[in-house]
Amino acid sequence: MEKYEKIRVVGRGAYGTVHLCIRLSDRKQVIIKQIPVEQMTKDERQAALNEVKVLSMLHHPNIIQYYENFLEDKALMIVMEYAQGGTLLDFLQSRNGCLLEEEDILKFLAQMLLSLQHVHSKQILHRDLKTQNILLDKKKEIVKIGDFGISKVLSSKSKAYTVVGTPCYISPELCEGKPYNQKSDIWALGCVLYELATLKRAFEAANLPALILKIMRGTFSPISSHYSPQLQDLIRRMLHLDPTKRPTINQIMAQPILINTIMNLHTDMGKVPSVRINRPLSSMQGTGRQRMSLRGNTTARDGISSKPQPLSSVFCWGGGILSPSKLPLPNNETQVVQVSIGRTQRAAVTKNGRLFVWESQAVGTESLIPGATEGVAPMFVPRYLEGQAAVTIQHVACGDLFTACLTDRGILMTFGSGVNGCLGHGNCSDVTQAKIVEALLGYEVTQVSCGASHVLAVTNEHEVFAWGRGDNGRLGLGSYESTASPKPVPVGQNVHPCSVHCGMDCSVILTLENSLLCSGSNRYNKLALDTITADGYTEQMVEEVLTFTPVQSAPLNSLAVKMVAQGTSHSALITEDGECYTFGSNQFGQLGCDCDPGNRRPVLVASIKHHSIAMLSCGDIFTVAVSTDNEVFTWGKSSRGRLGRPDEDSHLPKVVALPKDEPFTVNSLSSSHGSTLIATKPSQRSPSP
Structure with a gap:
């Protein structure tokens, strides 16, 4: 001491x-x-x-x-x-019968759910959840669960049979001598939630036999109509006599009444309050009013006005847009850190965690003059993701008709078309607003990739999950079956996946060891799964694999890989040395060289080998690469503006002429089907006057 x-x-x-x-x-x-x-x-x-x-x-x-x-x-x-605020029981008793607001109840519940989720993830049962064991901070806003004296650490097969805990919070199955499991903790949490809403215990009696009888009957007084039907229903389901009918922690956390509360916790608890102005769509397009900004304002000095420089620029080409076209941003203060493009969507994530999409107004496309070959380029209007103002988004990925986005807490949400179960919600229903992928709530997802109709996600523990369309073995689950819910992907021992990449009918995992694992269709050897020796001899050709398999084609099977991208029939990668290799079909020059269209050997893109390549992306039949000195190269089929440049020598890498009003750095790149999206930021900014 x-x-x-x-x-x-x-x-x-x-x-x-x-x-x-x-x-x-x-x-x-x-x-x-x-x-x-x-x-x-x-x-x-x-x-x-x-x-x-x-x-x-x-x-x-x-x-x-x-x-x-x-x-x-x-x-x-x-x-x-030490929790200075005392116990939750003390707090409720100090209310003197004055009910809590539902918002406050949900804040307490959300924190208890997050803590209990962590406890259960360690295969631990608390077994004595009650208001006496739930502590508060000095301001009585932050919940701290304590007293793990009778908790049970479960092995993979063990069950807890011992009747323990405070009688008022014991579940019906324990009263019957059945094993204690996570659903018994859910019952106890339901009792605590009831107490928060009524300031009374759900089950009380003069003696133990009478208490057990009440619990076995599952009868309790209804809560006040002051609270929402959703909260009343949640309490009833958590206190269901049948443990199989009680919701899991993940199911509770996915309830609409709780989502915003859970998302708000990391901004509301223990953080310096900040002001965020959420402007509607109309305000993005200009209202004629002068706006003030803390940085980058238009100022006047000595009668000279200086125009504020944008913090980001986003360029798009392809799909009928023949050269790089700057897309409108919500305002000059928008800092775009990541972009993604799908068949129909263009999406961006801002530095302050907002997600917005560009909606096409398709100007002139329905009124072409007879004989004309191209319409007027469509207008794109930015629109923030609705209903997620309190959510901090850090990553977005677009599939064909759906989108996945990832919060800074590792929570995955999806919306759009549910065909093939690619939204991961256990069904094929469409979703108009972003919805949490419930099955992954217990994991911290770090990155997600969307193919045309399937999705892969990787967690901070290097676990990989896959769902959606399964033919060709693209999910890596050992079969052709599709699945509408995330399934764990076997990757073998001593393998540490760090990023995932979905193609049209295949998938690739990049590991911390800088190696590639591939699954799905190997048509044209676009996954480098053919066994090809260093001298170019093909020993074995592979058409598809159903589980993730290391690349077999030299020299890729011995290179340290930094980044990989997939097109429809070809792939590309960057090595740790900044070299770019391509493999797969070269029918449209998408490999960036003069090799035979039927060539199945990986090739070094020789014409840019003197540039260190920092990032790349593959569209359907073209490739885009960005060097460390911010030169953007494209090659492949040039129709409908795919390359963003004139089509001479389209099969060889050539520089795309991006507007250079000021020095810029490319910070995000995405290609899909026939279009490309690039986000840049100024390389240097002059100090504000």
Whole structure:
């Protein structure tokens, strides 16, 4: 105890004594639970050690933090975080019968769900959730779940049978002697939620037999009509007698009444308040009013006006647009950090986490003069994603008729056409507004890729999930079957996927080891799965594989790969040395060389080998590459403006002439079908006056 100074005793019980202390190194207040182990039975000692084991496994902002443990004076000392706001029970009792607002209830519930999700992800059951074990911060806004003394760490096959916990929160299955599982924690959480809404316990009785009878009947008084029907229904489902009928944590978190609350937590809790102005579509297009900006305003000095420089520019070509055309942005303050293009969509993510799409007005396309070959280029209007003002988006990917977007908390949302189950919601229904992919709520997704009709996602734990159309084995699940829900993809031992890339009928995984794994159609050897030796001899040709398989074609099977992209019938990659290789069909010159259209060997794009390539993208029958010195090269079929440049020597890489009003850096590139989208930012900005 030489590192701590005791202040006072804040609790006593059969387990021991709880002290409020000061940690001398930083003067931080902590709780030390003193548990005398010498007089304990073997089971009691095991329970005390179990609490240390459980606490050391948990690291979450809504769980009481464990610092350390040590033995002193024949007692086990457990040092933990101090929650200054007391227990949730104390808080509810202090209300004196004044009901909470539904918004406040949902804030508490969302935090408890996130913490319990973390607990269950570690194969731990809390087994004693109650308002006495839920603590609050000083402002009584942040929830901290504590007291894991009787928690159960499950092995892969073990079940918890012991009847434990506070009687008022025990589930019906425990009353019947059935095994305790996650659904029993859901029951206890339902009791806590009921208590938040009524300030009373859901089940109370004068004695234990009467209490058990009440719990077994599942009867409780309805909550006030002051609360929404959605909240009332959620409580009823969490307190369903049949545990299989109770929702999972992920299902609860996906409820419409909770989504915005969950999304808001990371901005509302413990952050400096910020102002975000959400402008409707009309305000993006100009209202005739003067707007003020903290940076980049139009200013006048000595009678000379300086026009504000945009923080980003986005260029588009292809699909009838013959040369790079600058797309309109919501305003000059928009900083685009990532773009994606699909068959029908153009989407962008801004630096402050907003997602917007460009809607085509298709001007002139329906009134062509007889004999004309091209219509007037369509007008594109930016529109922010509706209903997601509080969500911070960090990544977007477009499929054929659908879109996937990823929040900064690793939550994946999809919307658009649900054909082939590519939205991942367990069905083939269309969704007009972004909806959370419920099956992945327990994972932190770091990147997602959309093909024409399938999707792959990778998590921070290097797990890969796939869903959507399954023919050709494009999902890598070992079959041709489609699936409307994310399924874990087997990738083998000692493999650490870091990014995923979907093609038309195939998929590629790039690993931390800089190697490629491919699955699906290998037509024209576009996945480099043919066994080709270093001297160019083809030993074996492969048409398709159903599981992810390492590339077999030299020299790719021995190169360290930095980036990969897929087109309809060809692929391209960048090595760690900045070299660009292409492989697959060369029917339209999409490999960037003069090799035979039937060539199945990977080739180095020799004409740009003196440039270090930083990023690339493949359309249907063309390729785009960007060098580290911000030169944009295109090659392949040039019809309908695919290359964004005149079509001379279209099969060889040539520079696209982007407007250069000022030095710029390309920070995002995306191609799909016959179009390309490029986002740039100024390389340097003069200081504001």
